[in-house]
Amino acid sequence: MVEYVWPSGKDVLLTTLRWSGGVALGAVVALCVAGFEALLRVALRYVRLTVFPFTMVFDFLRALPVIALVPLVQMVAVDEWSKFALIAWAVTFPTWLAIRQSWLEQMIDTELALKASGLRKRDILRSYDLPKAFRGLLRGIEISIGIAWISVVAAEWIGNLRPGFWDGGLGYRVEYAHQSANWSGVLACLGLFGLLGVVSTFLWRTLVNRKLRLPRIWSIARHGN
């Protein structure tokens, strides 16, 4: 009984794996979507639009709550990929918004100085546009770290039809502890989620600051220009 109501090391591992996969998948999707939107904006730059249709579609999709998607996912497929997809769904939109905001933000005098100095378009893209979008990606991932932990619980409520290695997770343990009225078990899971949030944010900042040697980009991403 104890092993069902109390979280184990395996539960922490499984939840962390799902979280990592979801964040990575969501960041890649957000980057692809932002790139596609940028290309679309370039293609449509001479068309005057009151509302950009692409943005409207994404504003519609990002308003759908992750938890409300669980029944839909259960109707379609109950496997590990659907859990990754659900976490990625929650991560994609804030990351896309952050990249988009950075991309569209104009540094008027910098743009003017670069263009006036005779730089080619591809040099401006490399030195100005892409680093600007990259800092949006970093900002978006930082925001998404917390959102992904929230969505892990919703994703783990989908269930598992094939018991095995992937059977478990902190989200399950919260539900089991709740059903058996084990309030200390619920609190233990909540504490573990908080701890994982602190550790993951610390590791992310360390990775960006030290390993990637991008202190400046990180500083801008956190404090603005």
Add this chain to the structure above:
Amino acid sequence: METERDPSAVLAVAIEGLSLRINNRILIENFQLHLPAGRRIGITGPSGCGKTTLLRTIVAQQITPPSKATRFEFRPGRVGYVPQEGGLLPWYSLQRNLSVFAQQNDNHKEWCNDILRWMELDGVAETNTQKLSGGELQRARLACAIASRPSLFCADEPLTEVGLQQRWRLLKAWSGEINERAASLILISHDVETLFYLCDELIVLGGERGKPATEITPFTLPDQNHPRVPGQLDSKLIESFRQLMSRG
């Protein structure tokens, strides 16, 4: 309303009948500027009269409606823009910023090192531009403008936060570089000494408060040799120009 014009001179900038508007507010009306190649012109006037907008329009070499002009022509070439703020790539070090601006020139590494030395920035070359002080940032902006080897400099209040002694040293070095490249200069400043030191002609933008700047007073300086000797500017002339400014 119009600066002196020699019909035989090659013009770096030719602007006629420029009307600058932002959100249907007219900032400047019927502005004329004929800047021969190699000449230096200073523009001054009260705050908010549209000097920076005018300079940005010149740097962009493009008029956005509802602004309009009857003539808006530029000699082809690079423009070295020194803005009041921004103008740098905040994710790079100063050295990397210079390399970006200078990358189209031959031997640009040596060239960047020379500029860093002239601008007295060699000690902070590897520093990220976001960590530079106000004076260092102004020197960095000027350094980046010089790095692209432009034929026209457009500067908006450069070096105002730099100490007096150092400012004169840097202005002298910059003036020498403008001379050597036979470049033109459009300088916006409230600092009369800087305007007198660097420019051949001055324009005062003015007019009634709240109305478009229409009164443009040309003022040609007698001394046309560059670089001039710092501290030996004609104080009586400066005083008479200050009076002219106060009427603007």
